[in-house]
Each structure stands twice: as structure tokens, then as C-alpha cells.
Amino acid sequence: MHQAPGIDHRRIFGIETEYGVSLTGGDGACSAGQVAMAMFHRLVEQHRSTNIYLSNGARLYLDVGSHPEYATAEALTPMDALEQDLAGERIMADLAREACSVLADMLGPGVTVHVFKNNVDAQGHSFGCHENYLLRRQVPLDVVKEQLVPFLVTRQLFAGAGRLGEAGYQLSQRADFLDEAVSSATTRARPMVNTRDEPHADPDRYRRLHVILGDSNRSQTVTWLKLATTHLVLSLIEEEVLSGRPHGFGACALANPGEAMRATSRDMTGRASLDMEGGRVMSALDIQRRYWEGCRAYVDELGDQADTVLPMADEALGLWRSALDALDDGHWEALASWVDWAAKLRLLNAEAARDADIFKARRLDLDYHDVAAGRSYGALVDHGMMDTLVDVNRIREAVRRPPQTTRARLRGDFVSKAEATALSWSCDWTHLVVKGTHRHEVTLMDPFACDPDESYRALSEELDRERTRQDSV
Structure with missing residues (x-):
């Protein structure tokens, strides 16, 4: 085996999803901003803020452009990140139901709040789904551009969410809105990988790779697979460096x-x-095959140690290859049970066979992404036409409980205890603060550290004492 000694393949995963919102029904107009604020009505009353951290370790906030955004807690595996992402869908759907009650008082009964897990609205504005990967600091950004970006660009063959655009059907919702490969910009010139250096960890050891070219996926399988395959590619890049x-x-x-x-x-x-650089030409399938072959060889080389790189590595490689083989054979329909763009295209083709009305097709396109009031995606799951990986009980658990193998465990437990007291408190990804008689602050710089240290235990005991004092009053 040629694995470099001392290489630690552990990685932290995270997904930040911006959601689009709209309203139907009721009497009178209502802007997206009003809908979003109605969704946050209870949270603002409780926290006096539209930027909060939750008991599952995640962050929920209202982003620029009236987009509710959910950032998952730090996850140690792609499956943990998937569960956290699905918890975000459930939380958004619950907030939408609460907003319906708030808006019904203003606009009358019959209002429906729609929350879209997609990446482009009817006016052509794009919003993102950002993936975060903890990356070893030794990997230069020019290597990321040269060796990772081609994989990210072409993985839309299986990771695209599909879009019914002006020029016809496309695999990706984000493709038309990206300008550069690697850049520190986010809005003026959207890059595929953002270089803003906020590791939320030891900056001498890590950088946080902020991937912003990906689509928001409804398919559980694709969400898991895009994280798993990107992790494998990053592991090989780190190993090479x-x-x-x-x-x-x-x-x-x-x-x-x-x-x-x-x-x-x-x-x-x-x-x-x-x-390609150097004047050569390759296809997206050629490029994906090259990455698959490299990852397959590396996992085979590791043998029994492959699970230390990625749990379920063989499953990820098998699914990845099945997607490439299906496209190579011209059978995209074979992907419709787990690839978003193929599942949605199958629905659109069936609708077109009944009714060629383009407006109905556009409504169906949007409905697929509606996590609050949509029917299309749920119907596919209910009829066994869309594969799932996580059952509803695990999703409910992820709504209230943080991942137990990262520092999110400590943050989530802190939030649960702090919310039960009358103390003033705050937190972010790396800091927990209680403002009691004395300011007490704990710093969590190691995202892999999930066990409390002496400082955290003292903070937790202070919260317990305050809870006991309140209960005795």
C-alpha cells in the first residue's frame, strides 16, 4: 500500500441551503420578504433575531434577498450531513405552516406558503446550495482549480437538479450563473469554489473549501453521493500533495x-x-470516468482500511459507476429513481404527453422542489419511484439532536440548556457565551472534538444551576 504515513482522511461536511419562498391564495399581494418574515415570526419573538443556532447544532437565518437559509451542523460523514440536510427541509416546512397562520390573519383563509429547494426563481435570479469540506491547508488553491474543479463541473451528470429553461431542458440549475472557477467573490462574479478563508477551525491546519456550483437536491441518494464522491476525490488530492x-x-x-x-x-x-488545457478535448463522461478509476484504484489499494477513508466507499463507487454506465449506454431513464434531473424529466415528459401547456410544465418544475406544499416529489417516493436512504424517524431525530461525533454535539446541547434558562447567551460555530453574573465563554476550535473539556463542563454546570434556581422559584 502506498498511502502516505500519517494522512488523516477524516473530514467535516456541511451544506448551506438557501430557499426560495412564495405565496398563493388569500386576498391581496404579499412579497417574498413578507412571506419570509412570517416564517420567522415566532423565532423573532423568542430570540429577537433572524439569525439563530438550533438545538441540533445547525444555523437558521434569513439571508439577503429574503431567502431563508439553513446551514447544517458539522457532520463527520456524508450520511450524517444528509440527515442534517433533511432536518432542514422539515424545519422549513414547519415554518411554512406557521407562516400560513400568520398570513391568514392578514390575507384571509386559504393562503399557502411555498418553500422551494431549488436555485433559480421566475425572474431568473439564482440562489445557492453551498457545500463545505474541511481541507488540509497544505493543498494549494491552484491544485483545487486544476484537479477538483473538472470533477465538480462534470458531476452534474448525476448531481444536477434539472431545469426547464428558455433554451430547453438542462441538467443543472446553477450552470448558467457561474463565472469563474476559483475566486473570493460571491455575487459580483460567482465562482465555482469560493476562496474566502473562514475555516472555523485551526487556520494553520485547515481551510474550509466552500463549493458553490452545486444544485439543491431533493434526491437523498444524490445529496449523499455528491458529498461522498467529492470527499473521495479530495482525499486523493490531499494524498498526492x-x-x-x-x-x-x-x-x-x-x-x-x-x-x-x-x-x-x-x-x-x-x-x-x-x-482541456493543452489543446486536448475530452467529454464529461471521459472526465468522470478518469476520476472514478482513480478513486476505485485508491479504495482497492486501501483494502480493509477503506472504511477509514469513507464508510460505504464501495456503495458510493458502485452507484457512481452505474450513473456513468447508464448515460454511456444512452439510457437516462434508468437514473429516474434517484437522479433529480432524470426524475423530473420523466415527470415533465409524462405531463407533455397529456398536455403540452408550457405553463403547466413550469408549475410542475417548481412543484418538484417545494418542500412545504409540493406534491410531485412526495408522490414519487410514496409510489416507490424515488429511492430514499433515511426514514422519517431519523429525520425527526435530526431536527432536535445534533450529530454526536463532532463539536456540533456540544453546541446543540449548549443551546438546549441555555434556552431553558433566563440567562443572556449567544453562540456561533466556534464560541459559546453565557452572560450571567460573569461572562463565561468557551471556544470550540476543533470541529472533531465532541467530548466536553473542563471549560465546557463548567459552562454546562452554570446553566444547570440556573435552571434549578428557576425551577425552585
Whole structure:
């Protein structure tokens, strides 16, 4: 085995999802901002803020443009991150139901709040689904651009959410809105990977890789797989940087990632020619095959230790390959039970066979992404036409309970205790603060540390004492 000694393949995963909102029914107009504020009405009354941390360790806030946003707690595995992401869907649906009651008082009965887990609205504005990966600081950003971006650009073959655009059906919702491969900008010129250096961890050891080119997925399988496969690719890139042994991903460097992103999105076969650095040409399928082969070889090399790199690595590689084989054979329909763009295209084709009304097709497109009032995605699941990985009981658990293998456990437990007291308190990703008789602050710089230290235990005991005092009054 050629694994470099001392390489730690553990990684922290996170997903930040911006949701679109709208309202139907009732009497009178209501802006997206009013809908969003109605969703946060109870939270503002409780916390006097639209930016809060939850007992499951996650962050919930109202982002620019009236987009409710949910950032998952730190997760140690893609499956943990998936459960946290699904908890976010459940929380948004619950907030939408509460908003209906608030808005019914203003607009009359019959109002319905819609919450869209997608990436583009009717006016052509784009909003994001951002993936976060803890990356070893030794990996230079030019290596990320050369070796990771081609994988991200072409993984839309299985990770795209699908979009019914002006120019026809596309694989990706985000492809038309991305400008650069790697940049510190987020709005002026949207990059595929954002370089703003906020690791929320030891900055000498880590950077937080902020991937913003991905679509928001309804498919549980795709959410898990895009995290799992990206982790595998990052593990090989880190191993190459630390050990000096090349894995061949440098041969996939794209001449123009933006053009390649758009060309891939418009080609369901995966065979469109993409210009590579050095004047070569490859297809999206060719590029994905190269990454799959490298990851397959590395996992085989690790043998019994493969689970230390990624639990369920074989399952991820098998599913990844099945998607590439289906497209290579021209059978996209074989992906419709777990790939969002294929599932939605199947629905749209069935609708078109009954009624070619483009407005009905656009409503169906939106309905697929509606986590609060949509019917299409739920009907697919109920009829066994869409695969799932997490049952409803685990989702309910993830709504209230943080992942137990990262510092999110400490943050979530702190929030639960602090909310039960009358003390003034606050927290963020790395700090917990109680403002009692004396200010008491705990810093959580290690995202892998899930066990309380002496300082955290003292803070927790202070909250317990305050709860006991309140109960005795």
C-alpha cells in the first residue's frame, strides 16, 4: 500500500441551503420578504433575531434577498450531513405552516406558503446550495482549480437538479450563473469554489473549501453521493500533495471551466466535447470516468482500511459507476429513481404527453422542489419511484439532536440548556457565551472534538444551576 504515513482522511461536511419562498391564495399581494418574515415570526419573538443556532447544532437565518437559509451542523460523514440536510427541509416546512397562520390573519383563509429547494426563481435570479469540506491547508488553491474543479463541473451528470429553461431542458440549475472557477467573490462574479478563508477551525491546519456550483437536491441518494464522491476525490488530492504520488487528475484541467459547465448542462448524453488545457478535448463522461478509476484504484489499494477513508466507499463507487454506465449506454431513464434531473424529466415528459401547456410544465418544475406544499416529489417516493436512504424517524431525530461525533454535539446541547434558562447567551460555530453574573465563554476550535473539556463542563454546570434556581422559584 502506498498511502502516505500519517494522512488523516477524516473530514467535516456541511451544506448551506438557501430557499426560495412564495405565496398563493388569500386576498391581496404579499412579497417574498413578507412571506419570509412570517416564517420567522415566532423565532423573532423568542430570540429577537433572524439569525439563530438550533438545538441540533445547525444555523437558521434569513439571508439577503429574503431567502431563508439553513446551514447544517458539522457532520463527520456524508450520511450524517444528509440527515442534517433533511432536518432542514422539515424545519422549513414547519415554518411554512406557521407562516400560513400568520398570513391568514392578514390575507384571509386559504393562503399557502411555498418553500422551494431549488436555485433559480421566475425572474431568473439564482440562489445557492453551498457545500463545505474541511481541507488540509497544505493543498494549494491552484491544485483545487486544476484537479477538483473538472470533477465538480462534470458531476452534474448525476448531481444536477434539472431545469426547464428558455433554451430547453438542462441538467443543472446553477450552470448558467457561474463565472469563474476559483475566486473570493460571491455575487459580483460567482465562482465555482469560493476562496474566502473562514475555516472555523485551526487556520494553520485547515481551510474550509466552500463549493458553490452545486444544485439543491431533493434526491437523498444524490445529496449523499455528491458529498461522498467529492470527499473521495479530495482525499486523493490531499494524498498526492502530501505524498508526492500523482493520481492523474491534473490531466483533466479545463481550459474554460465556465464554458464546460454550461456545455455539460446542455448535453444529456455526457458526450459534448470540452476543451482541456493543452489543446486536448475530452467529454464529461471521459472526465468522470478518469476520476472514478482513480478513486476505485485508491479504495482497492486501501483494502480493509477503506472504511477509514469513507464508510460505504464501495456503495458510493458502485452507484457512481452505474450513473456513468447508464448515460454511456444512452439510457437516462434508468437514473429516474434517484437522479433529480432524470426524475423530473420523466415527470415533465409524462405531463407533455397529456398536455403540452408550457405553463403547466413550469408549475410542475417548481412543484418538484417545494418542500412545504409540493406534491410531485412526495408522490414519487410514496409510489416507490424515488429511492430514499433515511426514514422519517431519523429525520425527526435530526431536527432536535445534533450529530454526536463532532463539536456540533456540544453546541446543540449548549443551546438546549441555555434556552431553558433566563440567562443572556449567544453562540456561533466556534464560541459559546453565557452572560450571567460573569461572562463565561468557551471556544470550540476543533470541529472533531465532541467530548466536553473542563471549560465546557463548567459552562454546562452554570446553566444547570440556573435552571434549578428557576425551577425552585
